[in-house]
Amino acid sequence: MFGLKLILAAVLVVASARHVPQDHLPYEQGYLLWFDEDGQPMFEHEDLLPEPEVSYQPEHLARSRRQAQGSVTLNSDGGMGLGAKIPLAHNDKNVLSAIGSMDFNNKMQPASKGFGLALDNVNGHGLTVMKENIPGFGDxxxxxGKLNVFHNDNHNVAVTGSLTRNMPSIPNVPNFNTVGGGVDYMYKNKVGASLGMASTPFLDRKDYSAMGNLNLFRSPTTTVDFSGGLKKFETPFMNSGWKPNFVFSLGRSF
Known part of the structure; x- marks a missing residue:
């Protein structure tokens, strides 16, 4: 099943790349808090929607972010994710967009769906707010948030943070929070690394991820990326140990 998904994604890449000159178009990186098949919150790095070139030229950034964007991700667990970003309003410094996502498990059954708003700044900063529904769990x-702390023609460093309010529909299970953060680094918009950590006090659980990131293909409208690394979670009763994790992602601007 995963091989079929990978082939379909490759076909999309080839089709979208035909007759398009090569150019630089990096991608935005982020972190998603989600639940595995057992209902446990997880913290995993993913490649999200395409971002403009990190040359930080205001006009180029604003023009790129005004385009509608879409993404497809294939995960090592066999799951698949779809994402969309549609600009609503903008000025010379900021772009406000509507965002949506839908995730599927390794049996191609819906795992979550959500919608929200994203605010992107010309200097690489960003904010997102999203409401999601998880079948069998709740909302x-x-x-x-993303803060770009350093950037030039070769290097880009950003820190990320997130706060999630989990609202289970399961009887006698109260609402609870998950807090996460991380650091992203990219060299020449081609090779990079990410470190992330999340804490869920209600479950006394911590999740960790360490990933390497590689851009495989880039054109003015299309980007293909690979992320590979390790992840684990710890509770007082269980330690998963470090396990391999990888993600292929295709991003497309329209």
Whole structure:
């Protein structure tokens, strides 16, 4: 099943890349808080929607962010994710967009769906707010921020943070919070690394991720990326140990 999804994604890449000259178009990186098949909150790095070039030229950034964007991700657990970003309003410094997502498990059954708003700044900063529904669990309201702390023609460093309010529909289970943060680094918009950590006090659980990131293909409208690394979670009763994790992602601007 995963091989079929990978082939379909590759076909989309080839089709979208035909007759398009090569150019630089990096991607935005973020962190998603989600629940595994057992209903446990997880913290995993994903490649999200395409971002403008990190040359930080205001006119180029604003023009790129005014485009509608879409993404497809294929995860090592066999799951698949779809994302969309549609600009609503903008000025010379900021762009406000509507965002949506839908995730599927390894049996192609819906795992979550959500919608929200994203605010992107010309200097690489960003804020998102999203409301999601998770079948069999309940709802989740999350807010995430990204602060670009250093950038030039070769290097880009950003810190991220997130707060999630989990609202289970399960009887006798109260609402609870998950807090996360991380650091992202990219070299020449081609090779990078990410470290992330999340804490869920109600479950006395901590999640960790360490990922390497590689851009495989880039054009003015399309980007293909690979992230690979390790992740684990810890509770007083269980330690998963470090396990391999990888994600392929295709981003497309329209």
């Amino acid at each position: 989740r309201l999350s807010g995430a």
